[in-house]
Amino acid sequence: MKLYDLKAGMNPRRVRIFLAEKGIEVPIAPIDMMKGENQTPEFLKLNPLGTLPVLELDDGTILTESVAICRYFEFSKPEPNLFGHGGVEQARVEMWNRRLELELMRPLAEQFRHLSPFWKDRLTQIPEYGEAQRTRLGQVMEWLDRELATRPYMAGERYTIADITAQCAFVLGKNTGAPIPDGLHNLKRWWDLVSSRPTARA
């Protein structure tokens, strides 16, 4: 088994934290995106989309998409549980994981792609679109702050994959000019809680 990884990437980090929470060690194959190693013919044979992470199983099966990879490991090592127990909790965790991907992670990634000099020569930036995402993020963070007034973690009383998604999104936000604003005390309390876990720097 081999995990193709990108140290600084938001999505690869989700899988590394998930594995650390599970106590699973997987051999890592680091891929250097700056050198174009994710666009070589060999890599595109593994994943035609050129995205990371990619998990290669011993029989050659290839799995891409962070949450799909995490789900594979949830099945092979069910505890500690990170996707929920039973129908209602599993659905609630999935709901929050998706809300955080769609409402938080995606606009954070898009404002970075469309506003940062890093991406200038790598895609056709549309600054107006990046600004719209940043404006939207302000409302999203206020909404999350209200939600977290009622519970310690994103999906309820305990830490789940929904928290991992959110914390990886906020790491990107912190590094790209879209930090958690002062005054959002519930969100700040949640951030201190999750970012102090021993797995947070996996």
Add this chain to the structure above:
Amino acid sequence: MKLYDLKAGMNPRRVRIFLAEKGIEVPIAPIDMMKGENQTPEFLKLNPLGTLPVLELDDGTILTESVAICRYFEFSKPEPNLFGHGGVEQARVEMWNRRLELELMRPLAEQFRHLSPFWKDRLTQIPEYGEAQRTRLGQVMEWLDRELATRPYMAGERYTIADITAQCAFVLGKNTGAPIPDGLHNLKRWWDLVSSRPTARA
């Protein structure tokens, strides 16, 4: 139990097809977005995001996000299975469902939102962004056509939630100026296969 539904919506359709495949009947509460029924204080109490579908359980539990709602029903009625059996198949279905959401459904929805007169007064349209999405879609459909040369369905040998996601995306594409191009024979063969299922018009 009650399913708040939007007849013409891409995501509500995913849940209706999923329920029809499972043979599950749920009382439907239609919501008229044109009349703003998804923005009333009552509705926003159910789902602060104002999106549809929303599932309300008998104990008052609220579930949003199509795939979370589908996962709830997969747990309560496991057969026919639509999310995969075992770790590897579950991960493969999740991988394809996500690839189709991110690479196909999202650009299809975005080109509609940023190019169609329907959305003109409902959001700040950025036509340049819409056009970029439409250009990207051409490459995505060619990639899917190559993938479908090797298997009948999106995630493998049988129909799964990944096919439901793709068919609902293509319904939107057909209605908004981004149809499957002529010449993509594998994709067309897949479309004929899934759109002729008795559940396709659920």
